[in-house]
Amino acid sequence: MRRIEIDDEVYAELERNVKGFEQPxxxxxxxxxEKGHSTAAALGMPNAAAPSIPGALTALIEKGIVQAGDTLSHVQVRKGRRFAAIIEADGWIRTDLGRYKEPSPALGKLTGTSIDGWAYWVHDTTKQSLRQLRAKSGGSGRGGH
Structure with missing residues (x-):
């Protein structure tokens, strides 16, 4: 991992933009x-195009197994908690805490623990886990490829 030094003013701006328990x-x-933002736009330089990196659910969308706008859920019965997410058109997952390329970080950030998002996110329309849907699509391994 590379490290950079930032001044106090930049760090204060990072702190103002924290959502939940995010680290800088x-x-x-x-x-x-994040989609819709580019480095230039984030730095205050308008009219810059944002690159789009396909998310892990792109293959499921392309095969018609899930659709953009479909919802995912995870219920922790004993704790009485329910978490929700939306599948976006680029295969990313949006939660209340942000956008995630992969299911596990999306669910892990919500639950506060390491968790297999492929196994525990349930597609609300089909009532199947993302892992089951990935297997149905012929995909396997990380990211469904």
């Missing part, structure tokens, strides 16, 4: 890499 690096990642 996560804030930077969200601000700089």
């Amino acid at each position: 690096n996560e804030v930077l990642r969200r601000l700089l890499l």
